[in-house]
Amino acid sequence: MARVSGSSYLFHSLLLISSLIVASQTLVSSRALTRLSIEKGLSWNYYFLQCPKLERIVRKHLEDVFENDSGQAPGLLRLFFHDCFADGCDASILLGDGDNDEKKHPANIGLREEAIQTIEDLRILIYKQCLPVVSCSDIIVLAAREAVRQLGGPDFDVPLGRKDKKTWNASAPDNLPAPFFRTGDLLEAFGARNFDASEVVALSGAHTYGRTHCSSLVNRTTEAEPPIDPSFNNTLIATCPTPNTDTTLNLDLRTPMKFDNMYYINLLNRQGVFTSDQDLASNDQTKEIVNQFASDQNEFFDTFSDAFVKVSQIDVITDRLRQGQGEIRDKCFFPNNKSKSSSVAERVAELVAEI
Ligand code: HEM
Numbered sequence: 001m002a003r004v005s006g007s008s009y010l011f012h013s014l015l016l017i018s019s020l021i022v023a024s025q026t027l028v029s030s031r032a033l034t035r036l037s038i039e040k041g042l043s044w045n046y047y048f049l050q051c052p053k054l055e056r057i058v059r060k061h062l063e064d065v066f067e068n069d070s071g072q073a074p075g076l077l078r079l080f081f082h083d084c085f086a087d088g089c090d091a092s093i094l095l096g097d098g099d100n101d102e103k104k105h106p107a108n109i110g111l112r113e114e115a116i117q118t119i120e121d122l123r124i125l126i127y128k129q130c131l132p133v134v135s136c137s138d139i140i141v142l143a144a145r146e147a148v149r150q151l152g153g154p155d156f157d158v159p160l161g162r163k164d165k166k167t168w169n170a171s172a173p174d175n176l177p178a179p180f181f182r183t184g185d186l187l188e189a190f191g192a193r194n195f196d197a198s199e200v201v202a203l204s205g206a207h208t209y210g211r212t213h214c215s216s217l218v219n220r221t222t223e224a225e226p227p228i229d230p231s232f233n234n235t236l237i238a239t240c241p242t243p244n245t246d247t248t249l250n251l252d253l254r255t256p257m258k259f260d261n262m263y264y265i266n267l268l269n270r271q272g273v274f275t276s277d278q279d280l281a282s283n284d285q286t287k288e289i290v291n292q293f294a295s296d297q298n299e300f301f302d303t304f305s306d307a308f309v310k311v312s313q314i315d316v317i318t319d320r321l322r323q324g325q326g327e328i329r330d331k332c333f334f335p336n337n338k339s340k341s342s343s344v345a346e347r348v349a350e351l352v353a354e355i
Contacts, residue, residue: 036309038159041318046138046161051130055142061125062146065118070257073147074210075115080144081206081311082108083137085193087172088315090165091136094119094332105173110213110248119143120332136332137162141312148308151209153259154301158309163317163326166335179274180218182226183283186276193314195307201280201289202303203311208263209256211248212273214240219275226278229270236273249273264294 038044047054066073083093086102093102094116103111119139126134138160149155177189190200220228221236228236232253239249250256251273252263263277267290272278280286293300317326330336 036159036306038309039313039316039318039321041320042159042161042313042316044157044159046159047130047134050133051126053129054126054134057125057129058122058139058142059146059150061122062118062143062150066147066150069114070151071211072112072115072118073151073257073259074206074251075112076118076140076143076147077206078210079111079115079119080140080147081203082111082173082176083140084311084314085177086175087169088165088317089137089141089162089312090315090317090326091119091140091162091329091332092165092168092172094136094140095165095168095335096170100170102168102170102173105170107173107176107178109215110211123329123332132328132330135162135164135326135328137164137316139332145308148259148304151257151259154305156305156309158312161318163319164329164332164335165317165325166327177276178218179212179216179220179276181276181279183276183279183286186279187285195310197285198289198303199307199310201286201293202300202307204277204280205261205263205293205300205304207251207273207277208259208261210251211256212251213248214245215243217243217249217273220273220278223275226272226275226282227270228278232269232271261293261297261300264290264300268294 062072062076079093080089082102083089083091086093086107093108095101096103098104102108103116119136122139122143123134123136126139141158141160141162145156145158175189177186181189186200186204187197190203195203217236217240221233221240235253236249239245239247252258252266253271254262254266263272266272267278267281270278270281272281281290293303327336
């Protein structure tokens, strides 16, 4: 029997791996593949060989988590937005001791600690099955996608392959939009990151579930514009007589724990909680889009999914972008020991990804 030479063996192995990767691409929805561009180093099937069960592990664990505490779903979606929009999807929001870090910034008021802990719990579960090959930033993105899907929202693919940042920047959340923004400010803040009006209206639709603290209701009950339904105004004042009142209020008064298009129906009824929400229904550049999403949930879901994928790629660190600035964290709350070189598992993961 002919002996297979080392190089021939390597060649056939690589051929097999490439075929598997190509085959796996066909599992990703053609819509995502054809319509959306992705950053260098990210791919739709990044962990196909290193951690094939990744998405199932995340999905299953979050089914259990949301069954006990559905509020973690909006908590995880907000965590994702605040990690990405502040200064890139790099899990820097998880770093620091709570004194002078991104979590402590006023824009991050109300981030749910349980949701933050869930990301680390997922990392531990994933580590047990796949070794340390999956980044905390990818886990945040996958968890947020599940937080949308499992509460009734759209199901969609997300590109993976982000690395985690080694440092944090306590003032990065300055970039986050504020609830007292009028639509002009909002479009400017998102425009700086290349998002257009319909993407801004769709992303704001994340306020279709979850809660707010009274301190975030700045000026909504005292200013004439944008308009407010009088009885809704009374509800806001009764629940939050002062900004310091220690209670929370649902963001969507109709279906508070469902990811649907009721948010837009609320806006048409002048029952948006934040100024930044309600003003979308009055502004010339956005009011028609609000009407469209209120009457067509599928259109909202499609625009939201694509915009989510776009947010998930803001300033990412990958094998091919900003090399050396990222790592796969051993624990989501701490950068790796600086003196430690890449683990073998990490190197193998990078090589496979490069192939
Ligand atoms: C458009 C500009 C936005 C502003 C001004 C804004 C502001 C806020 C504020 C002030 C809260 C309440 C925080 C609290 O007091 O607990 C909140 C909650 C929330 N935001 Fe936004 N946000 C915006 C966009 C987004 C986007 C793009 C997403 C996700 C894609 C998002 C997801 C959420 C979720 C899910 C909650 C509820 C969190 C929970 O229940 O724990 N927001 N947002």
